[in-house]
Amino acid sequence: MGIVRSFKILVxxxxxxxxxxxxxxxxxxxxxxxxxxxxxxEAVQKAKELLPDLILLDIGLPxxxxxxxxxxxxxxxxxxxxxxxxxxxxxxxxxxxxxxxVHKPRAQSDLMPAIEAVLAGRRFTSSSLGVxxxxxxxxxxxxxxxxxxxxxxxLLDGLTRFTAKPQ
Numbered sequence: 001m002g003i004v005r006s007f008k009i010l011v012x013x014x015x016x017x018x019x020x021x022x023x024x025x026x027x028x029x030x031x032x033x034x035x036x037x038x039x040x041x042e043a044v045q046k047a048k049e050l051l052p053d054l055i056l057l058d059i060g061l062p063x064x065x066x067x068x069x070x071x072x073x074x075x076x077x078x079x080x081x082x083x084x085x086x087x088x089x090x091x092x093x094x095x096x097x098x099x100x101x102v103h104k105p106r107a108q109s110d111l112m113p114a115i116e117a118v119l120a121g122r123r124f125t126s127s128s129l130g131v132x133x134x135x136x137x138x139x140x141x142x143x144x145x146x147x148x149x150x151x152x153x154x155l156l157d158g159l160t161r162f163t164a165k166p167q
Contacts, residue, residue, distance in 0.1 A: 007119060008033045010052040012043040012069070013082070014061050018104070022056060022082070025111065040064025044072050052077050054119060059083040059094065070097040080118045082107065091129050100124035 009032055013019040019036055026032045035050060037043040041063040047055055055077050059066040067090075070079050079098035085091070086103055094101055099118040102110045103126040114124040 006031050006033055007054060008035065008050060008052040009115075010035050010037060010043065010046055010050065010055045010077075012037045012040075012055060012061065012066070013058040014038050015058075022107070022111070026115075038062075040066065040069045043069045047073050047077060054115065055079045056082045056115075057098070059085045059090065067094055067097065070094070078118050080114055080124070082111070086129055088130070091125075095123075095125065101129065102126050103128050 009026055011019055011022050011026070011034060013022065016038070019038065023034050023036060026034045035046060035052065037046050040061040043055070043057065043061070043066075044064065046052075047069075055073070057066045057069060057079055059081060060083065061069070064072070066081060066083065070081075073079070079100075081094045081098050081101040082104060083094070083101070084104045085094075091101055100114050100123055102114045102124070106126040106128050110124075110126045114126075117124040
């Protein structure tokens with residue numbers, strides 16, 4: 001029997017329903033230890049204390065935006081942006097600081113393939129972003145997120161409203 005590698009993942013998003021959705025998906029994996037933060041300052045503090053293997057980081061955060069958070073971290077955690085932002089300039093800047101970028105409207109199909117790619121040392125960008133400067137998309141993996149929580153209607157309604165908001 002081999003030793004199973006466990007990954008510590010810090011999920012940073014100020015939108016509680018979306019953060020709960022992401023955490024509920026990740027907590028289904030026995031090899032993921034999930035920690036949460038709701039703003040940029042808390043993210044920097046927890047990242048420095050806990051030294052997570054992966055940080056799932058939104059860009060639009062209170063106190064410090066996600067790009068500033070990424071600039072302040074230098075301990076070796078892999079960063080995967082998970083954001084509604086789709087401006088090519090912002091996405092390129094984020095990718096200069098991170099291993100990947102998942103566009104929130106594609107989270108259901110892209111989240112797990114992106115996490116697996118980044119933890120394996122590869123880069124990932126949601127294909128819907130149209131940014132391809134040396135960044136390969138791994139979206140061809142067929143992962144699907146299934147809900148089993150009692151919060152399913154609340155999570156789905158909140159996620160739908162969140163991804164439908166105009167930018």
